[in-house]
């Protein structure tokens with residue numbers, strides 16, 4: 001769909017448009033930081049249009065104003081990333097179809113539970129030559145088994161989808177503290193390198209790795225481990241126990257990946273998306289923080305309650321991922337093979353007390 005221009009005779013002619021147009025689908029905490037990173041690069045890279053559209057799930061702020069309008073007026077996402085200028089070339093768009101219409105590079109970054117609905121709204125609405133990348137840490141569970149979000153995007157929208165994961169606490173990258181990230185790709189290295197160029201800055205170092213499933217599973221499963229780490233913190237078990245739990249869990253991650261019979265490479269665990277993300281999330285992430293509060297309250301206050309009180313609209317991924325992983329394990333008869341994942345879910349739903357997080361590994 002090339003844009004048209006009017007000639008001096010008033011005819012519309014097609015103007016070849018070799019520049020890529022980027023839309024970010026999502027505008028939460030990480031979504032806003034992703035838009036900021038990308039927008040700083042589209043201004044510098046001649047192969048991209050400057051403007052970056054950012055789809056905003058519209059909401060009305062306590063002031064009575066619409067979030068998308070405030071973002072466009074102030075250049076800040078006042079709700080999900082206050083105090084940070086996104087770049088004047090970021091344009092907030094509340095209409096999903098309009099946001100993606102002209103884009104050939106789609107960046108998906110919403111909480112994973114909304115992706116199925118978003119994809120079904122986008123069927124037939126995107127450019128045929130579009131490429132996608134998912135920054136989403138999570139999975140869906142279907143009758144046939146687990147379905148990673150990149151697969152959901154590819155299957156529903158018929159487009160190739162890379163992933164970008166890493167030790168990336170959004171608020172730290174927002175203030176330009178150094179971090180690294182990994183782009184996982186399937187076959188097309190050129191596309192992966194284009195994504196790397198679009199995201200890389202002096203403080204955000206991105207590299208490519210030919211292992212979509214491995215990169216995405218690392219990003220997804222570490223959220224369950226972070227819940228376990230939060231329980232250990234909330235119970236004040238100390239660093240030795242936490243380290244032991246993490247070691248145990250890292251091993252479990254590899255085993256789980258292996259058992260899914262996906263082409264997951266060991267080397268992927270040593271990229272930013274692997275052990276580094278596990279460590280940062282277990283030290284400073286939202287999943288850890290809410291799980292800590294859950295354990296301190298002896299499991300008496302639900303995660304939903306704690307999420308809305310502590311995160312002001314941001315969403316946890318670990319609790320629902322624990323449930324999804326549990327479903328996969330149950331379906332395959334593997335519950336006993338993965339006591340950590342199973343225990344985390346059972347604590348989250350109140351079937352076991354928080355103390356069960358260390359008890360299972362002592363028996």
Ligand SMILES: NC(=O)C1=CN([C@@H]2O[C@H](COP(=O)(O)OP(=O)(O)OC[C@H]3O[C@@H](n4cnc5c(N)ncnc54)[C@H](O)[C@@H]3O)[C@@H](O)[C@H]2O)C=CC1
Nearest residue numbers: 027028029030031057110111114136137168169170314315
């Ligand atoms: N925040 C972080 O530090 C990082 C997050 N991620 C991942 O990125 C993904 C997105 O996370 P964030 O941008 O932080 O989101 P967030 O946790 O800030 O979630 C809030 C977003 O969800 C949207 N939302 C609420 N209800 C919705 C609905 N019904 N339909 C569609 N959207 C709705 C809100 O409008 C808002 O944009 C997640 O999978 C997360 O694990 C990955 C790396 C770092």
Ligand SMILES: O=C(CO)COP(=O)(O)O
Nearest residue numbers: 166167168169285286287
């Ligand atoms: O994925 C993250 C850091 O890489 C963020 O984790 P939380 O969602 O637990 O904050």
